[in-house]
Amino acid sequence: MKYQRYKYTEDDISTLVESALRKMKSCAQVYKDGKWPFSINVLNGYLVGRRAAGTERLKTAIKEYKGSYARYSALKKISDTKITEITMLRTEGLSLSEISKMVDIAPPAVGYVVSGKCKHPLAPNKKISGKKGPGAPKKIKPPKPPKPPKPTKPKRITTKEVINRLTNAIGSPHFDPDQVIEMLTKEADRIRQEGGDPGSLIALANILPEITEEAKKRY
Known part of the structure; x- marks a missing residue:
């Protein structure tokens, strides 16, 4: 080895x-x-x-x-009376730790006495199990607080979609998309003058109601 x-x-x-x-x-x-x-x-x-x-x-x-x-040589120190008492208490359903405190003997030795393997003449031949206790009370978890809504990112709108929305808002099948593009271009110039990003389609989409009102006046 x-x-x-x-x-x-x-x-x-x-x-x-x-x-x-x-x-x-x-x-x-x-x-x-x-x-x-x-x-x-x-x-x-x-x-x-x-x-x-x-x-x-x-x-x-x-x-x-x-x-x-x-x-379990320590069992030699246990009297016959204690062996009988351990067997009786275990039959009544007590746990090993409870019996250990009552008879003042370590739990492993108590467990061996009632295991069915102990060679003592007064020990039981078959294992004696304790009665199942109620167990620990179940912990009630407090309800989790609702999660805050995730911030939604503004949807990026294409130029084509802006034109379609504007056309639908006006409701005219003969609406000229070129006129809409012209208006969007003017608004892009205005955004540039105000220091914004003229290429931002989101900014153009945000001013869609204003463009719609202007288009209604013209057509």
Whole structure:
């Protein structure tokens, strides 16, 4: 392995796990008590499955350890009365944290007692699940304020469209477009004199009503 700093064999790991089973202690305690040619991280890697066991001996030892009472050696300090009380409270639907506070035992140990995997003779053989609580109240989100309307850009109008609009406004089918162009040109000159952009069709479109009124007078 690229980062392997420890020289060990899987038999070394197997020896530790088997020792933990015999002593009914956790592997962490056995590791702390002795000197082993590997780190605690290497050991945990095999126990949680990050490292695959290559030998049948190690596979068997890990499987037995995971289903054993030794894994939760802290349970040896729990009296038979507490085991019975935990089972009863869980049957009534209390959560692990609630039971933990009542019996003064850590939630992981309480969870193991009612998991159905605990080897204690008074522990339940099947997992006992707590009753589903109401859960946290749903947060009511305040309604979002209405979005301000987006500023609309003025529509660019072509010269042809300006002429068509002017013709429709007058309502005469015989209206001469050349006359309209002449009027638009005059208005462009006026815009130029006022310092504006004579080529702006938007400006010409804005003065369309004035041009219409002038055209009505002429025709």
